[in-house]
Amino acid sequence: MLNLNTDQLHTFVRACELDSFSAVAREQGRAQSSVSACIQNLELDLGLALFDRSGKFPHPTAAAMALLPLARQALGQLQRFQQAADSYQRGEEPVLRILFEELVMPDRLNDVLASFSQHFAHTQLQLRSSSHHQAVQSIAKGEADFAFVTSGGSYPSALEFNTLGRQQILCLATPDHPLAHQQPSSLREAARHRQIIAAMEEGQQRWQLSSQVWVCDSLLQALDLACKGIGWVNAPYELARPFLKSGKLVELKLTSALSAWSLDVDLLWSAKTAQGKAGLWFAREARRLYGNYYSPPIDKSDSY
Structure with a gap:
């Protein structure tokens, strides 16, 4: 040689x-x-x-x-x-492993990731979607560095967390859906129409109202099915925003607390693993991102 x-x-x-x-x-x-x-x-x-x-x-x-x-x-x-x-x-990590529940993935996350790439050119990011249970277990086992999840009450003692903000849940349908023509609509009327539900984990179906349901394991798929007029759907504003902007879906006004459903978003990390410069930067920017775009009130007229 x-x-x-x-x-x-x-x-x-x-x-x-x-x-x-x-x-x-x-x-x-x-x-x-x-x-x-x-x-x-x-x-x-x-x-x-x-x-x-x-x-x-x-x-x-x-x-x-x-x-x-x-x-x-x-x-x-x-x-x-x-x-x-x-x-x-200098203390920058070679790699950061980040998990997201689909429900809490912000539409503008890629803006933060683009900025991250400029600040930390040599830190690789591994981004994966995950169920709530899998995300918690992965952090506890040291298989991931951060996880963004819906607030789940207590966590294992090996985990640290911050509640980042609250995400509003919208009821959505196509502009020509019968419920869109009867606004505000009653719960009884909404229950007469097919509802598309995203079951993120086995046996977990959030916000079911109608007895006529289609269930899928992807919220993005559920939104796309709603765009085809198959039924109405509940979705967090951040994921729904592109569909609202394009006019493919509109927000339904239902006359009950259903219209005020929301989810708290937690950032998880291991209490046993010291964060380097890249991890500290990412956590800080994640708090700003979720704080800016999830804390009420949510302005639906904002631009990309």
Whole structure:
């Protein structure tokens, strides 16, 4: 295996680009003999003639020109390697694992993730949807770093949590749905129409009113089915917002406390795992995101 180093590769690249060992020496503040020796050692290591020295100035050979882009790529990778190592040495995590219940995933989460990528270029994010139970267990077992879940009362002692805000639950249907033409509508009238329910976990069906129900395990699928006029659906505002903006769905006004349903959103993390710089930043921005967009009142006229 060759024992190449960064100095050899950098000197080789600059010698190819400048067509002069003396120019490289001046640029690097070293003797020309040192540059020549560096190149010669590289040629010996590779068993190749990298420069034609028959003329006044050394000229890269065909082999050198073929190796040049690979040398540049190797230098770039070494630089990224060093930058990543420096980031981890400063306390940034190599990876953050984040779980979300579908019910509490904000529409504008990707704005936070885009900002995260600019602040922490070397921290990988692993984002997965999860049921409430799975999210709690994953945090407790150290299999995830953060989880955004609907508030579930007590948690295992190994977990810490913050309640981030309250999310309003809307009743939705297409603009031509009978309930949309009778606003406000009574609970009795709503119960006469098919309701689409998202059961996030086995046996867990929230906000069922009608005896005529379709059940699916994806809230986004439930919203899409509602857009096709199959029935009406309950959904958190953040997930419903794009459908409201496009006009595919409208909010139904039902004359009861049903219209005031809401969910509290908790951020979970392990009490046993110290958070690094990336984790602390993410938690802070998550609190701002959920605080801004979930705390009442919710303004449905806001833009993307």
